[in-house]
Amino acid sequence: MKRPQVVETVSDLRAVVREWRKQGLSVAMVPTMGALHDGHVSLMRIGLERADRCVVSIFVNPTQFAPTEDLDKYPRQLAADLDRLAQAGVQLAFTPTAAEMYPEAFAAKVTIGGPSAGLETDFRPTFFEGVATVVAKLFLQALPDLAIFGEKDYQQLCVVKKLCRDLDIPVEIVGAPTVRDAEGLAMSSRNAYLSPDELAQARELNKILRHAAQALHLGADAQQTLDEARRQILAAGFGSVDYVEARESDTLARWRRDREGRILVAARLGATRLIDNVEIVRS
Structure with a gap:
């Protein structure tokens, strides 16, 4: 079982993807916040079926958490996550720090209307602004051919699709069915x-x-x-x-x-x- 290559900087991520491109290989991406479970693995498998190489980002994105939410408590288990990637056959893990993703004086934000209105936004007003910003950054950093998102976070999936359509980001967004346990509970x-x-x-x-x-x-x-x-x-x-x-x-x-x-x-x-x-x- 081969462990994936791990990179922590945008420049190293781009260097690996650039080499893949020179070889004529297609690239899938699965953005995650870690604490990986079978639902995440199902996304990776779709990525590996649809593309020659798969990169998984593991980054607990602070901009999508409100001050009252569970950023500090959110589970972090990088060693176990890398074992999961190895079992799935993923070739590359991108594990940036918050400082790498949001360097000093970072001030840009991406705001999406349409499908972001209501539902989650009624209770987490800045959530999709944080999601859209980090996803746009990840896509520009990795430049994948396609990215896979689970349907469990259905509003998020719709927002990411709208993001790519409206900003002409040339990434195909693939929605994957929710993975559930034997009694129907969605994996989370x-x-x-x-x-x-x-x-x-x-x-x-x-x-x-x-x-x-x-x-x-x-x-x-x-x-x-x-x-x-x-x-x-x-x-x-x-x-x-x-x-x-x-x-x-x-x-x-x-x-x-x-x-x-x-x-x-x-x-x-x-x-x-x-x-x-x-x-x-x-x-």
Whole structure:
């Protein structure tokens, strides 16, 4: 099992990718914040299926955390992450410091409208500004042919697609299906925060969403269905529900029955905030 090459600077990253390009090789990228799990590995496998080489960035991006959020507590386990990359066959890990990504006097920001409106932004107002800025930087640093993002963070996926379309960034964005455990819980680095009892409660979330999506598919009233889903989530033991909403799949505008849609949710279980989404099949 060969461990990936590890680089920490933008210049070293570009040097490796430049050499790949000289050999005529295509490049995939998987941006991550580390604490890698099977969901991340599934993205890497897609990257290696679609391109000759794959680079995975591991960077806990401070600009997407609000002062009240868990930046300092976010799990960091670089040695274990590099083992995961080796098992997946990834060739290159980019592990920059915050000073490398945001040098002194850094002042640029990327703001995306459209799909960033509402949902996460209602509760984390600067989140997508931080995501869009760091993703734009990573794409310009690595210049990959394609990048793979999981559908679990569905609003983020839509924002990244909009970023590349609007700024003419020549990177194909590939959305990958959410990886779940045997009982339907979406894989997330934050699942490590959950106690055994909380894990059992968390596994009810996707079941409730799937039931609601099926009801909408069969013609149920949208608001009544979403209100009932909220009630069921709270009854399952969640302390609060930030949102549970139906949105159009492409634009994240309010869902209309003749459009493809998604139900998206964010809910808090103890000290942990979980997000998930399911497809609404058009009737």
